[in-house]
Amino acid sequence: MKIDILTLIPGMFKNVFDESILGAAVKNDILSIETHSFREFGDGRHKTVDDTAFGGGPGMILKPGPLVEAIRDLRRQGNPGPVIGLTPQGVPFTQSVVRQLAGFSRIILVCGRYEGFDERIRPEFDLEMSIGDYVLTGGEFPAMIVIDAVARMLPGAVGCRESVEHDSFFTGPLDHPQFTRPPVWEGASVPEILTRGHHRMIEDWRRGKSLVRTAIRRPDVFSRLDLTTADGAIFQECLNTAPGVEV
Numbered sequence: 001m002k003i004d005i006l007t008l009i010p011g012m013f014k015n016v017f018d019e020s021i022l023g024a025a026v027k028n029d030i031l032s033i034e035t036h037s038f039r040e041f042g043d044g045r046h047k048t049v050d051d052t053a054f055g056g057g058p059g060m061i062l063k064p065g066p067l068v069e070a071i072r073d074l075r076r077q078g079n080p081g082p083v084i085g086l087t088p089q090g091v092p093f094t095q096s097v098v099r100q101l102a103g104f105s106r107i108i109l110v111c112g113r114y115e116g117f118d119e120r121i122r123p124e125f126d127l128e129m130s131i132g133d134y135v136l137t138g139g140e141f142p143a144m145i146v147i148d149a150v151a152r153m154l155p156g157a158v159g160c161r162e163s164v165e166h167d168s169f170f171t172g173p174l175d176h177p178q179f180t181r182p183p184v185w186e187g188a189s190v191p192e193i194l195t196r197g198h199h200r201m202i203e204d205w206r207r208g209k210s211l212v213r214t215a216i217r218r219p220d221v222f223s224r225l226d227l228t229t230a231d232g233a234i235f236q237e238c239l240n241t242a243p244g245v246e247v
């Protein structure tokens with residue numbers, strides 16, 4: 001997958017994709033990332049990309065010309081992928097969007113700055129996306145978050161595919177509680193069922209915890225789950241055997 005990033009601060013991406021899982025994905029040609037400064041397309045001697053708002057008000061607005069020209073230049077260079085404008089006003093970035101994006105071989109991420117985009121840039125976007133209901137100073141951190149989440153979906157990026165598929169939100173609910181050695185730490189024991197090696201029972205226990213945890217912590221997510229009759233029974237069993245369970 002190739003991701004082009006349009007930004008005013010390409011330096012922010014320096015070394016971000018050099019380490020760990022993303023670094024390996026880049027080294028193994030699973031992922032390629034290129035930053036482009038759209039200031040290159042700015043107006044005049046100073047390469048101006050922003051101006052004051054019509055109607056007044058604080059802050060500067062990104063002018064349509066330079067940014068749209070930068071997008072068209074990427075198109076001319078052969079990137080046919082969706083253009084994604086990063087904005088707090090976009091659709092929420094969820095795991096289901098992550099999976100859809102991972103299906104493209106190329107995408108373009110557009111990072112805003114200042115007070116955001118001139119409205120006439122918006123028709124160039126195939127999608128406007130928000131990483132959450134808060135406002136950052138620019139689209140660079142959102143772009144990094146999008147790339148990290150999408151990259152780990154790419155085949156071969158994460159060594160064990162199964163671990164990705166068990167993560168929260170991948171199939172819907174939150175992940176189940178996890179434990180590792182030692183079996184007892186500061187008086188807190190690992191649930192006995194996990195130490196017995198009975199795979200079917202462990203699977204049911206984990207499913208039950210995952211469902212109960214989701215119901216309590218994220219009722220919005222829980223209400224959207226497509227539960228089977230077996231899930232209903234496991235959920236009830238989990239509630240019955242551990243009432244008031246810590247979640």
Ligand SMILES: C[S@@+](CC[C@H](N)C(=O)[O-])C[C@H]1O[C@@H](n2cnc3c(N)ncnc32)[C@H](O)[C@@H]1O
Pocket residue numbers: 086087088089110111112113114115116117129130131132133134135136137138139140142
């Ligand atoms: C200060 S923000 C502009 C906010 C804009 N005035 C508004 O209220 O919608 C500058 C840039 O940061 C990026 N940004 C800030 N918060 C974001 C978020 N939650 N999701 C995605 N991008 C965000 C966008 O690219 C935005 O154009």
